Amino acid sequence: VPKPLFARLAAHATLSESDLEGLFASDLSQTAHERGETVIEIGAALSHVFVVVEGWAIRYRLLEDGRRQIVNVMLPGDCFDLQALINTRADHGVEAVTRVITVRARKDGFLGALHGNARLATAFWWAAVQEESILREQIVRLGRRSGRARLAHLFLELQRRLAQSGEPTGDRFVVPLTREMLADMLGLSSVHVSRSLTFLRAAGLITWNGAVLELADPDGLATLAQFDPAYLHAGGRARLE
């Protein structure tokens, strides 16, 4: 059983590891994708549900003129794509940011396990609520925040989400994203991302030497970004009525 997934699901529902075992026992096909590799092609038929066990991945859409918008980052414990349980085609691609290890479950087996276990269904439903809320917050970030605030806000979100997947995360953690990925995520150009990062550094809000990002002044970042973590639904306990 993937630990990050268990950590996330168990945080909001009463769950033991055995609840999850049935899901992946049948065909525990761990797949590894190298950095830069395509995990799911746009337009591909979806027959499996994926869970990220290790590493980061991005979900993106492309425009005809070649521009790219990254819709969301997938961290350990995130699922792709609960809603694709219906037979449909991927309307966005998934690419590995680092080396990524995924576990796949066939849709029918997944649904069967959910039918037989109400607590498990509740836990996954809760994960879907969180996921959609994160999408909504991404909309607010793009629509109503400045470049600097977008960066600050994203960093704070990543910190909380990493903590939810059970990593020992304080104010220092590895962020394997390039400037261009940040740009495609935040609706900016990579040049402007670079400038905005320089500003955040100069203001003493962050340091970022190579890979490890440090939130030097979390409160300052939260003020700049108007960060309100409520949308992450980190507290609270799931209950399907």
Added chain:
Amino acid sequence: VPKPLFARLAAHATLSESDLEGLFASDLSQTAHERGETVIEIGAALSHVFVVVEGWAIRYRLLEDGRRQIVNVMLPGDCFDLQALINTRADHGVEAVTRVITVRARKDGFLGALHGNARLATAFWWAAVQEESILREQIVRLGRRSGRARLAHLFLELQRRLAQSGEPTGDRFVVPLTREMLADMLGLSSVHVSRSLTFLRAAGLITWNGAVLELADPDGLATLAQFDPAYLHAGGRARLE
């Protein structure tokens, strides 16, 4: 049974009206909200699932400094909020754009009906897939399109979505949104929305006299907006495997 809801659900699943009757028969409490009224307050506990029967509503989030980002428009047939079946609080508000009539179903009754009817569950699942895909496209619109293109893209989306709810919609339909609402949807200022509309009018792409919007040159709009309707999942048939 609300007709717009039936039109949308039946478009992608084999469904008869009787499938839906059980949902609303028990407590068919139609509620009307006047233009500008709050339908759901941010932070309110959610005990019901809502369906818009008539009129338009907006889902929005507010920032501390008073700025507003509209996450999505709700048209007849749209549900608020399938994912709130879990006991949680609204992380965004809903406000009536026109006079809005909603039908509410208690969460437990709703879930019971879904459990007893696989076709119904499939149809609602499909609606959720569409809804999330529309959110993703909103992200692309905000992140990677110019002001003019955002407007053109939104108008084309509204046309298709209205058609899905069963309205007789050609290239002319009523858009009850103010400039400021468009601005809060598209991440712009109302002044810039006004200017961009002037441009679209001057280019012969649209006319908008008072309420009725006419897409005078749909192909031109689609080119400007790089509109690819695939994300609306308008074709295709739902099947839960």
Added chain:
DNA sequence: CGCCCCGTTGAGGAGAGTCAATGGCTGTGG
């Protein structure tokens, strides 16, 4: 008639994009 809401238009300024040059780091092959 007068108020208020909404839309338009103008002027000036700030934020973000584009093009381009530079420099560091890494991996590779002679």
Added chain:
DNA sequence: CCACAGCCATTGACTCTCCTCAACGGGGCG
């Protein structure tokens, strides 16, 4: 072991989209 290529980040200069403040005008409604 070093030279070179390729990728990535930074910085500069210039441009353009979009924002803010402000004035004005039209339509609905009391």
